[in-house]
Amino acid sequence: MRDKKVLITGMGVMGLLTCYFLKYYVGVDHVDVVEPNRNRRELAQKFGAKNIYDSEEQIIETYSYGFECSATNSGFRTLQKALNNNGVICILSDGNKVELTLIADFYRKELQIIGSSDGYDYQKHADWFFRKIEQTPFIEEIFQHDINYTALVQCFEELGQGIINPLKVYISYE
Structure with missing residues (x-):
């Protein structure tokens, strides 16, 4: 997989960490x-993305692998269009609110879909991740809002009303 091109849709926390993992653990170049x-998109560059597109219309490459991290049907459709014949899509997105739909490209290109599972050695990954995190301070930028636990109710109200929209909230219990 190291010499193959990979496309990720969605740069929320899952997408950013997928990009980071592929670049710095697996060693994928592209x-x-x-x-x-x-x-x-600005964060994606820090996490190792080579080319960063704001829409599928800008994509000029084709890919062997795709990771769906957007939790949107448009992101899933983008992967089906951008993958090579016999390409593989891994669905990592969290909290899909819409059904992901297969399009004609899926069948024509004979694409495959795999999902994430608990088959991975999480302890091995955690050991690696916490060794690397000290060398990569930009990972902390995922936490875009800091609160004390006493402000949880207010934070959820602001999230629900769209007043704030951070990737992740850091909650201090001190």
Whole structure:
């Protein structure tokens, strides 16, 4: 997989960490991303993305592998269009609110879909991740809002009303 091109849709926390993992653990040289949100595109560059697109229309490459991290049907469709014949899509997105739909490209290209599972050695990954995190301070940028636990109710109200929209909230219990 190291010499193959990979496309990730969605640069939320799952997409950013997928990009980071592919670049710095697996050693994939060519990881591109699709993310409509400008702030998230800027983070994607720090996390190792080579080419960063804000829409599928900009994509000029084709890919062997795709990771669906956007939790949107448009992101899933983008992967089906951008993958080579016999390409593989891994669905990592969290909290899908819409059904992901297979399009004609899926069948024509004979694509495969795999999902994430608990088959991975999480302890091995955690050991690696916590060794690397000290060398990569930009990972902390995922936490875009800091609160004390006493402000949890207010934080959820602001999230629900769209007043704040951070990738992750850091909650201090001190």
